[in-house]
Amino acid sequence: MxxxxxxxxxxxxxxxxxxxxxxxxxxxxxxxxxxxxxxxxxxxxxxSPEIFSIALSMARAKQTTTQLMISRKFNDLMNQIDVQMQRLQWTQAQGREHLEKFYGVRSRYSLSLDQLDNFLLYLQLTDSSAPNP
Incomplete structure (x- = not known):
């Protein structure tokens, strides 16, 4: 190991x-x-034992920053998806149906950032209120 x-x-x-x-x-x-x-x-x-402490602090700060950026991106995508679902007048059931059909999951929370981005793009390019035309 x-x-x-x-x-x-x-x-x-x-x-x-x-x-x-x-x-x-x-x-x-x-x-x-x-x-x-x-x-x-x-x-x-x-x-110079303080170097280890400084390096560790910098690594933790970078990790925290990265996690914060991912969290912001995730929240931004979720909010944009909500807006698009409202625009299309999709219900939660319709959204779930699309997620199950195309991603094999029942919740947006199970998607990666790339999948969320793809789902948002799909919604943005859709004009119909009926999912999965």
């Missing part, structure tokens, strides 16, 4: 290195640099 986590972390670090340092184009070079960085971490944290 720990080996899998280390492998995944190393791969993420390699991908980051390749994306941030244009001169590094091969996996071998990225892996070498990632190994050097990982090998130096214990000394770095021993000499």
């Amino acid at each position: 720990a080996d899998t986590a280390l492998t995944q972390s190393t791969q993420l670090l390699m991908d980051y290195i390749k994306s941030q340092i244009p001169a590094i184009t091969s996996d071998q070079h990225a892996e070498t640099l990632a190994a050097q960085i990982i090998a130096g971490l214990p000394r770095l944290f021993a000499e």
Whole structure:
């Protein structure tokens, strides 16, 4: 389990290195640099333990920001879908029927953001109050 986590972390670090340092184009070079960085971490944290705390805080802040952005996008899509369903005069039952037919779910809350976006687009392009023409 720990080996899998280390492998995944190393791969993420390699991908980051390749994306941030244009001169590094091969996996071998990225892996070498990632190994050097990982090998130096214990000394770095021993000499400057506050770096770990700062890095952890930054990672948590980024995660919180990402979650907030997803939440806002989700709420925005749900509100826009509500507006379009009202425009079409769809009932909840009609919406559920469409979701079951095209997505295999009974609730919008079971859809991904991409699926919600697709459902909204479908509603925006629909002129009929009858679902699933």
